Amino acid sequence: MRRVSAYPTPCGHSDAEIAECLADSIETQCSHASPPHDIAHISRIEEEVLQKTSLEPKDDLAPVSLSEIQTLVKSLNTRKAPSLDDISNKAIKCFSIPWLSLLVVIFNACLKNCYFPPAWKEAEVIGIHKSEKPRDLPASYRPISLLSGLGKLFEKILKTRLSDHLLGKALS
Template structure:
């Protein structure tokens, strides 16, 4: 095992772990969690933690110093979980990924360190509200509502494109992820460790007492890993710069100007003109092509917010102009790519509905 010398600023991310860090992580882990491919349950570690801590600390520190992720930690055990619909259709199952307990512990430590490093250096754009300390969908929904209140008056409208990415985490190109980590300024020692984590990754599926053959996983970030959302945020962080460098249209809110809001892999494009939204959609299509990602058109939609006076009183209602692929064409926005349907009518008397993660927060 080769031990590389570390530079001073590397210690924030890949410096030695201590027993207190290990204790803190195991305290948060549920003892009843199923074991990974190694068959060692978390409960075993929790029951004998005082004895095992020195060994775990030694092992984790060797991994951090060498920059080499253990091959035994690179295989995930997948358990299919039925969602709904036809039980014979594979798309109606969700795969739950189980990883070795020690891999999960070190990933959580790295996740905490990476989160602190990104926040301290202010490297993730303000448009990103997902999986950031001190941020959440409530912030994104608040900004979106403020934009609706501002632009949905009189003859003006707010055009919002709610975009969902098709299997976003599973589609991440790892070479592009490496480039994104280096471009954002992460130390080479940390990047080397993440690259090792995603080299020669494999999986195996368990159904009852039967197991599939081992298969390679050549794309994506790991399912079920607390580190994956942060890595994805880094992966698409340059979308803001991409739009700015192409003079993408923006809307203003106070002193701020923006073209989109993000919550991890959920994107909301915002514009006050249909042609501006068209421009943004075209640019996003170009960006996704570069990143080797694609839209999930079944879950993406365009919403037009407009305020219209009702009757003679002073009550106002928000209307979403409906456009369907099969019927009804009100304002129609053509795309140089997949068709994106329009959302149905919404008024303030109904629960506010925003697609994807935005909707989950709006219900609260």
């Protein structure tokens, strides 16, 4: 985990104070009373989800191939910041064939077992200062979430599989 600096920034506040202020601001924004819900709509959705989840699982998703991983890795943007795992896209692009083959095995195991590693779901939230805004106000920062590059690769694979699956259902 990264440490937040306790040294004052040019605006006179430490990174820790700014982080605490951002956290308080986000908590306040997310804790307002939620709007009234349509109970009938929620019930219909819950019924449909229950129906779908009670179906027998099918193992009809195509396995991940090394060439698919190589293509996806080549398309990665190297100017993205790494997440909590500190594995940057630049590092992933440097993976040798044995490392990419290991990713193939991991991704196929995840597909087969309907598993998405919890570490790939964790995000590091940082605040990006909005230009020409005072640095001492929480509203002057835009929060962004840094997610795992490996998790994003797997999400692209899932998206392809699900899109192909749904397109096949629509055509039949």
